[in-house]
Amino acid sequence: MGGEQRRKELIxxxxxxxxxxxxxxxxxxxxxxxxxxxxxxxxxxxxTKEAMVQAVVEHLTEQFSTLREQNSELTDPLAMLRQEFAxxxxxMEKFPELFIVAAELELRSLRDxxxxxxxxxxYQAWQDYxxxxxxxxxxxxxxxxxxxxxxxxxxxxxxxxGLGSQLGSEKxxxxxxxxxxxxxxxxx
Amino acid sequence: MGGEQRRKELIxxxxxxxxxxxxxxxxxxxxxxxxxxxxxxxxxxxxTKEAMVQAVVEHLTEQFSTLREQNSELTDPLAMLRQEFAxxxxxMEKFPELFIVAAELELRSLRDxxxxxxxxxxYQAWQDYxxxxxxxxxxxxxxxxxxxxxxxxxxxxxxxxGLGSQLGSEKxxxxxxxxxxxxxxxxx
Amino acid sequence: MGGEQRRKELIxxxxxxxxxxxxxxxxxxxxxxxxxxxxxxxxxxxxTKEAMVQAVVEHLTEQFSTLREQNSELTDPLAMLRQEFAxxxxxMEKFPELFIVAAELELRSLRDxxxxxxxxxxYQAWQDYxxxxxxxxxxxxxxxxxxxxxxxxxxxxxxxxGLGSQLGSEKxxxxxxxxxxxxxxxxx
Amino acid sequence: MGGEQRRKELIxxxxxxxxxxxxxxxxxxxxxxxxxxxxxxxxxxxxTKEAMVQAVVEHLTEQFSTLREQNSELTDPLAMLRQEFAxxxxxMEKFPELFIVAAELELRSLRDxxxxxxxxxxYQAWQDYxxxxxxxxxxxxxxxxxxxxxxxxxxxxxxxxGLGSQLGSEKxxxxxxxxxxxxxxxxx
DNA sequence: GATGAATGAGCATTCATTCAT
DNA sequence: AATGAATGAATGCTCATTCAT
Numbered sequence: 001m002g003g004e005q006r007r008k009e010l011i012x013x014x015x016x017x018x019x020x021x022x023x024x025x026x027x028x029x030x031x032x033x034x035x036x037x038x039x040x041x042x043x044x045x046x047x048t049k050e051a052m053v054q055a056v057v058e059h060l061t062e063q064f065s066t067l068r069e070q071n072s073e074l075t076d077p078l079a080m081l082r083q084e085f086a087x088x089x090x091x092m093e094k095f096p097e098l099f100i101v102a103a104e105l106e107l108r109s110l111r112d113x114x115x116x117x118x119x120x121x122x123y124q125a126w127q128d129y130x131x132x133x134x135x136x137x138x139x140x141x142x143x144x145x146x147x148x149x150x151x152x153x154x155x156x157x158x159x160x161x162g163l164g165s166q167l168g169s170e171k172x173x174x175x176x177x178x179x180x181x182x183x184x185x186x187x188x
Numbered sequence: 189m190g191g192e193q194r195r196k197e198l199i200x201x202x203x204x205x206x207x208x209x210x211x212x213x214x215x216x217x218x219x220x221x222x223x224x225x226x227x228x229x230x231x232x233x234x235x236t237k238e239a240m241v242q243a244v245v246e247h248l249t250e251q252f253s254t255l256r257e258q259n260s261e262l263t264d265p266l267a268m269l270r271q272e273f274a275x276x277x278x279x280m281e282k283f284p285e286l287f288i289v290a291a292e293l294e295l296r297s298l299r300d301x302x303x304x305x306x307x308x309x310x311y312q313a314w315q316d317y318x319x320x321x322x323x324x325x326x327x328x329x330x331x332x333x334x335x336x337x338x339x340x341x342x343x344x345x346x347x348x349x350g351l352g353s354q355l356g357s358e359k360x361x362x363x364x365x366x367x368x369x370x371x372x373x374x375x376x
Numbered sequence: 377m378g379g380e381q382r383r384k385e386l387i388x389x390x391x392x393x394x395x396x397x398x399x400x401x402x403x404x405x406x407x408x409x410x411x412x413x414x415x416x417x418x419x420x421x422x423x424t425k426e427a428m429v430q431a432v433v434e435h436l437t438e439q440f441s442t443l444r445e446q447n448s449e450l451t452d453p454l455a456m457l458r459q460e461f462a463x464x465x466x467x468m469e470k471f472p473e474l475f476i477v478a479a480e481l482e483l484r485s486l487r488d489x490x491x492x493x494x495x496x497x498x499y500q501a502w503q504d505y506x507x508x509x510x511x512x513x514x515x516x517x518x519x520x521x522x523x524x525x526x527x528x529x530x531x532x533x534x535x536x537x538g539l540g541s542q543l544g545s546e547k548x549x550x551x552x553x554x555x556x557x558x559x560x561x562x563x564x
Numbered sequence: 565m566g567g568e569q570r571r572k573e574l575i576x577x578x579x580x581x582x583x584x585x586x587x588x589x590x591x592x593x594x595x596x597x598x599x600x601x602x603x604x605x606x607x608x609x610x611x612t613k614e615a616m617v618q619a620v621v622e623h624l625t626e627q628f629s630t631l632r633e634q635n636s637e638l639t640d641p642l643a644m645l646r647q648e649f650a651x652x653x654x655x656m657e658k659f660p661e662l663f664i665v666a667a668e669l670e671l672r673s674l675r676d677x678x679x680x681x682x683x684x685x686x687y688q689a690w691q692d693y694x695x696x697x698x699x700x701x702x703x704x705x706x707x708x709x710x711x712x713x714x715x716x717x718x719x720x721x722x723x724x725x726g727l728g729s730q731l732g733s734e735k736x737x738x739x740x741x742x743x744x745x746x747x748x749x750x751x752x
Numbered sequence: 753g754a755t756g757a758a759t760g761a762g763c764a765t766t767c768a769t770t771c772a773t
Numbered sequence: 774a775a776t777g778a779a780t781g782a783a784t785g786c787t788c789a790t791t792c793a794t
Contacts, residue, residue, distance in 0.1 A: 003774080022295060024212045028768060038776050040770080045774095049768060100298065106353065107210060107291055146372060151365040155347060162350035165294065177339045184334065185373035191756070216785060226759050228787080233757095237785060379777070398671060400588045404764060414780050416766080421778095425764065479671055482729065483586060486664065522748065527741045531723060538726035541670065553715045560710060561749035567753080592789060602755050604791080609753095613789060 007045045010035055011055045018056065019097030023104050028052070057115055060101055061122045077137030078183070084130070085179035088160050089172055099164025106161075123161075127153045134186070144188045152186060195233045198223055199243045206244065207285030211292050216240070245303055248289055249310045256317065265325030266371070272318070273367035276348050277360055287352025294349075311349075315341045322374070332376045340374060383421045386411055387431045394432065395473030399480050404428070433491055436477055437498050444505065453513030454559070460506070461555035464536050465548055475540025482537075499537075503529045510562070520564045528562060571609045574599055575619045582620065583661030587668050592616070621679055624665055625686045632693065641701030642747070648694070649743035652724050653736055663728025670725075687725075691717045698750070708752045716750060 013034045017026050028049050032042040046052040074080045091098055102119075109116035131153040137143035159182075163175055201222045205214050216237050220230040234240040256275075262268045279286055290307075297304035318341040325331035347370075351363055389410045393402050404425050408418040422428040444463070450456045467474055478495075485492035507529040513519035535558075539551055577598045581590050592613050596606040610616040632651075638644045655662055666683075673680035695717040701707035723746075727739055 006774095021299065022212075023210075025299075027766090029766095037774090039768085040777080041775050043769070047769095100295075103291070103295055107288070107295065110288065111209060111213075148365060148369055151362075151369050154362065155366050155369060158350035158354070159343060159347050162346035166346070174339075174342065177336060178343050181336055181339050181343060194757090215783090217783090225757090227785085228760075229758050231786065235786095382778090397675060398587075400586075401675075403762090405762090413778090415764085416781075417779050419765065423765095476671070476674065479667070483664075483667055483671065487585065487589075524741060524745055527738075527745050530738065531742050531745060534726035534730070535719060535723050538722040542722070550715075550718065553712060554719050557712055557715050557719060570753095591787090601753095603789085604756080605754050607790070611790095 003045075006035070006037075007055075010042060010045055010052070011059045014052055014056050015059055015101060016097060018104055019100045023053075023108060026053075054114070056101070057105060057118055060098070060105065061118060063095070063098055064102070064122055065125070077133055077140060077142050078187075080133050081137070081183070082179070084133075084156075085175065085182075088164070089175050092164055092171055092175065096164075099161070102161065103165035123157060127157050130156055137186075141188055143186045147186055156182065191233075194223070194225075195243075198230060198233055198240070199247045202240055202244050203247055203289060204285060206292055207288045211241075211296060214241075242302070244289070245293060245306055248286070248293065249306060251283070251286055252290070252310055253313070256314075265321055265328060265330050266375075268321050269325070269371070270367070272321075272344075273363065273370075276352070277363050280352055280359055280363065284352075287349070290349065291353035311345060315345050318344055325374075329376055331374045335374055344370065379421075382411070382413075383431075386418060386421055386428070387435045390428055390432050391435055391477060392473060394480055395476045399429075399484060402429075430490075432477070433481060433494055436474070436481065437494060439471070439474055440478070440498055441501070444502075453509055453516060453518050454563075456509050457513070457559070458555070460509075460532075461551065461558075464540070465551050468540055468547055468551065472540075475537070478537065479541035499533060503533050506532055513562075517564055519562045523562055532558065567609075570599070570601075571619075574606060574609055574616070575623045578616055578620050579623055579665060580661060582668055583664045587617075587672060590617075618678070620665070621669060621682055624662070624669065625682060627659070627662055628666070628686055629689070632690075641697055641704060641706050642751075644697050645701070645747070646743070648697075648720075649739065649746075652728070653739050656728055656735055656739065660728075663725070666725065667729035687721060691721050694720055701750075705752055707750045711750055720746065 010031055014026065014031045017030055017034070026049075028042055029039040031052070032039045035042075042052075046055065074083060105115055105119055109119050127150075131149045134143060134147060134149040134152055138145060138147050138149065159178065160175075163171070163178070198219055202214065202219045205218055205222070214237075216230055217227040219240070220227045223230075230240070234243065262271060293303055293307055297307050315338075319337045322331060322335060322337040322340055326333060326335050326337065347366065348363075351359070351366070386407055390402065390407045393406055393410070402425075404418055405415045407428070408415045411418075418428070422431065450459060481491055481495055485495050503526075507525045510519060510523060510525040510528055514521060514523050514525065535554065536551075539547070539554070574595055578590065578595045581594055581598070590613075592606055593603040595616070596603045599606075606616075610619065638647060669679055669683055673683050691714075695713045698707060698711060698713040698716055702709060702711050702713065723742065724739075727735070727742070
């Protein structure tokens with residue numbers, strides 16, 4: 001449908017405006033004008049600004065889970081962990097908005113429980129995936145036997161989330177050095 | 189000075205409002221009314237809202253560097269690292285706003301370079317302190333010899349910053365578990 | 377167009393408020409409420425108060441040059457000069473705001489060069505017209521041969537501008553007496 | 565008295581601010597700060613802003629009548645008229661604020677009858693002086709016999725008032741050219 | 753005389769939202 | 774689907790004025 005297409009366009013535009021200017025700088029009119037439509041028309045697609053934001057949240061979770069689905073053929077825990085870091089590095093360079101918008105949403109989730117729920121779910125899935133991966137590595141004796149997999153999963157996701165929302169041109173280097181460190185730490 | 193006192197009160201109030209509602213929810217009028225004064229009176233202390241925010245930023249950096257100064261008598265690297273985690277845990281429980289406001293500022297720093305400068309300085313001091321601590325530990329053979337101290341310092345600060353701005357009742361436990369893990373990882 | 381109509385209405389209302397209360401007394405809200413619309417709606421037509429004022433300036437120049445265009449069929453210099461005074465008298469009685477707003481703008485032009493430019497152009501055209509008229513009269517020996525036409529043109533326009541912004545019920549008489557004097561002075 | 569001195573200083577400062585920025589730009593605080601005192605202190609000298617403005621009006625009338633008193637020894641009508649133009653030229657160059665503030669007040673007098681009264685008195689005195697001068701010249705057959713002295717007096721004052729509030733670097737030349745013209749016109 | 757602190761009323765402007773067309 | 778026009782409720786900020794000290 002043309003209508004559904006436009007809706008998606010609007011969501012993507014709102015998404016990039018949030019990345020650019022934060023939630024603070026998100027204006028219904030701006031989203032509309034970037035799409036070449038009238039501000040009033042936008043309300044045809046979203047009854048309210050809040051509804052648009054909700055759609056952006058959903059958009060983010062989709063973006064977030066896109067890559068993981070494709071790498072499911074790997075089985076080697078270390079390779080999978082490395083792939084994880086590679087994914088993140090790739091996304092940080094290609095789609096830095098992803099991390100910025102995520103950070104904006106995390107902050108917002110402190111006051112908006114509906115966002116909190118969705119975000120929690122999103123990050124939980126990531127953590128679970130990592131925890132399973134790590135557990136697998138422990139079982140295969142690739143990773144050290146005294147590893148607290150749950151805590152490590154939390155640590156890795158938190159680390160990555162934090163790195164993502166920080167700025168810096170040498171981000172790619174940084175993350176690869178951190179990846180190397182983490183590997184060293186958890187390897188048997 | 190009565191005037192200076194009120195100024196500080198206003199900064200503290202703005203600070204807590206930012207923690208509660210984010211920058212998005214910061215209203216000059218709200219700060220004023222919480223202080224029991226007229227909105228116009230606030231402009232007697234701060235010519236502009238932006239000036240007030242700047243004062244809040246300075247307030248945050250002061251808050252941030254308060255505790256570290258007191259623990260300077262320690263010399264044992266491991267004890268110092270543990271103290272670092274203990275400090276953070278203490279602050280997260282007693283002054284969770286600290287981390288929330290910091291996270292708000294981090295996001296804002298993406299668009300406001302004057303904030304970026306101050307934050308960078310603030311975190312850099314922390315990282316330098318940690319790096320020195322870790323290096324000391326490596327030299328004393330308390331920490332493993334293949335430790336990349338710079339990267340580890342970045343990892344630890346990023347980890348803590350990330351944990352601080354996440355919510356959750358069991359935060360204290362989480363951080364102590366992570367502390368234990370990190371210890372295990374970096375010890376010789 | 378309904379929209380263009382309203383825009384003109386707003387300009388006319390701002391124009392009369394300036395005539396009534398001066399620039400000092402011009403309030404966006406007042407203009408809006410006289411038009412029966414919300415203050416915010418006015419900003420739909422003019423992005424800023426300053427833009428509205430600019431539109432008023434343009435309105436004034438249009439008003440100012442309206443009559444002259446109609447009298448272009450006259451050729452006798454004396455008749456044309458008399459017509460000029462008659463025009464002014466007519467306008468002073470029918471549209472006294474014209475002169476008051478013009479005087480307000482003249483004062484404002486001392487600090488706002490964009491207004492200065494427009495006013496200068498407006499008055500220059502008038503002076504040029506008068507100078508040509510006077511020169512014609514000199515050539516035709518209707519006016520005295522030692523007449524400094526440029527200076528006289530300046531004197532007459534300045535005189536009229538000054539009279540216009542002065543108040544007084546007997547203005548009509550005054551101007552006709554002055555007209556008679558000026559005639560006497562410049563006639564051969 | 566030191567107090568009376570300061571009062572005069574404040575009036576002079578308000579006077580120059582009006583010349584600079586118009587009534588629109590007159591701020592009690594600005595006047596005070598230029599005098600190096602607190603805005604509240606100014607209210608010790610003037611109960612209200614309006615009272616200060618009234619004092620400025622009086623100041624203007626004093627300024628206005630200063631020069632005339634000194635030239636009373638002249639008796640030749642033509643010399644006196646020339647002196648009048650010379651005075652005006654001198655003032656326009658040395659104290660252009662005089663004419664600007666006068667123009668501001670003229671406009672204000674349209675809405676403030678108390679100012680209108682004072683201004684009318686001020687200009688009337690000038691007109692009366694000029695009318696007497698002209699009448700004297702007619703009697704002495706220096707000026708043409710068909711001169712309408714009242715009207716001419718009005719015309720000359722209006723002309724000068726108008727020239728004064730117009731801007732332009734070549735003002736001095738302009739006024740002397742006009743003076744020459746007027747002389748030519750009214751001489752026998 | 754002078755000031756710091758406070759205030760109320762007001763001001764231009766912004767913004768999400770509504771609705772007839 | 775789309776828009777022009779409108780609105781109410783805010784928002785940051787200004788300013789003359791007040792008053793205790």
